[in-house]
Amino acid sequence: MTTLRFDLLAGRVHATPWDAHVNEGQVEWPPSPWRLIRALIAASWRTPDLDRPAARALILRLADHLPIYHLPPVTFSHTRAYLAQLGSGGGKMVFDAFAATDHTAGHEPSLHVTWPDHTLSVDEHRLLTRILPHVGYLGRAEAWVEARLDSPPSEAPHAWPADEPGHHTHPMWAPIESHAWDAWRAGWLAAGGAKKLLPADRWEALSHETLHLHKAAWSTPPGSRRVPRSEEHTSELQSPCNL
Numbered sequence: 001m002t003t004l005r006f007d008l009l010a011g012r013v014h015a016t017p018w019d020a021h022v023n024e025g026q027v028e029w030p031p032s033p034w035r036l037i038r039a040l041i042a043a044s045w046r047t048p049d050l051d052r053p054a055a056r057a058l059i060l061r062l063a064d065h066l067p068i069y070h071l072p073p074v075t076f077s078h079t080r081a082y083l084a085q086l087g088s089g090g091g092k093m094v095f096d097a098f099a100a101t102d103h104t105a106g107h108e109p110s111l112h113v114t115w116p117d118h119t120l121s122v123d124e125h126r127l128l129t130r131i132l133p134h135v136g137y138l139g140r141a142e143a144w145v146e147a148r149l150d151s152p153p154s155e156a157p158h159a160w161p162a163d164e165p166g167h168h169t170h171p172m173w174a175p176i177e178s179h180a181w182d183a184w185r186a187g188w189l190a191a192g193g194a195k196k197l198l199p200a201d202r203w204e205a206l207s208h209e210t211l212h213l214h215k216a217a218w219s220t221p222p223g224s225r226r227v228p229r230s231e232e233h234t235s236e237l238q239s240p241c242n243l
Contacts, residue, residue, distance in 0.1 A: 002062070002128075003114040004036075005150035006138060008072070011109055012098040015139025018173055018210075018221055025078050025097040030069045030159055031138050034173035034206075034224055036113060037063045041207055043134035043147075055131060056203055058124045062115055063175040063202065066227060068157040070112035074099040098143075111145075114152045125149070162228035169228040175206060176223045184223060199223060 015028040015035065028035065037059060044055045078097040101109035120128065128149060135147040162169045176184050181202050188198065197216035199205035205223030213221060 001114055001116045001152060002118045002120050003112055003150050003152040004132065004147055006111040006113070006135075006145045006147050008101050008109040008111060009144040009146060010142060011101045012143060013074070013101075013139055014096065014098045014143045016097075022097075023093075023095045025095045027076055027097050027099050028139065028172075029074065029076075029099045030071055030111065030113075032172040032174065033063070033066055033227075034175055034221060035138065036067070037175055038206055039135050039138055040131060041203075043131050043136075046134040047131050050130065051127065054123065055127055058127055060178065060202060062118055063206065064177050065115045065117045066161040066174060067113045067115045068161070069159040070114070070153045070155070071158040072109050072111065073102045075102070076100075112150065112153050114157070156232075159229055159231040162230040169230050171226045172229045173221060173224050174227050175202065176225050178202060181223060188222075197222075 013027065013029060013031070015031060016022050017026050017028040017032075018034075020026040031039075040059050040062070044050060044052070044059065047055075076097070076099055078095050081094050081096070083092045083094055132147040132149065135145060137143045138145050185198070197208065197212065197218070199208065199222050202223055205221070208222070
């Protein structure tokens with residue numbers, strides 16, 4: 001298995017789900033597989049002198065699997081700010097929603113993400129060790145993290161992929177598996193889907209900036225799927241209502 005540890009340096013995670021506006025006050029917690037894979041891709045481009053074909057193959061292998069999560073206790077909150085509009089005499093209220101970790105109860109503000117079905121080779125371990133220091137944030141830029149490889153925690157996970165949707169599951173975004181990509185792309189074209197910004201492959205689909213996808217009128221991230229996620233519910237680990 002492969003486990004990544006993300007130390008939450010700011011004690012907050014600011015991450016807006018794909019299908020929500022920032023002013024809806026929703027927080028994507030835990031970070032979806034789609035977000036995690038995109039963070040690794042972005043970090044790979046910031047890693048100098050990297051074997052890019054090997055890094056691409058490694059990241060796309062991870063994208064074929066769904067992770068489980070060990071989560072720190074968090075509380076969901078938000079701030080509100082009024083931004084002045086020049087010449088109008090009015091202002092615009094902006095919500096900043098976030099998940100805040102508990103630093104006072106002896107809890108370590110770290111997120112562990114484990115891919116149980118993925119094992120790193122020696123070369124892949126070396127590659128990922130070089131890439132991870134370049135992951136600076138998860139979500140918006142103020143959600144600072146430090147990332148590294150780690151051993152999986154011994155306790156049971158707090159969130160994991162569910163076999164099927166149920167009363168206590170929440171959907172999350174994940175990349176389409178490699179074996180399903182060609183069929184997805186062919187189906188999109190056959191249904192009359194727009195060809196503008198239609199990615200040629202999974203890597204391109206995962207690499208497009210969110211702003212560009214919104215401008216191209218993508219209602220869902222291209223090459224993505226919604227999968228159910230189950231999670232533990234305790235008094236310390238609070239679950240978002242609108243993820």
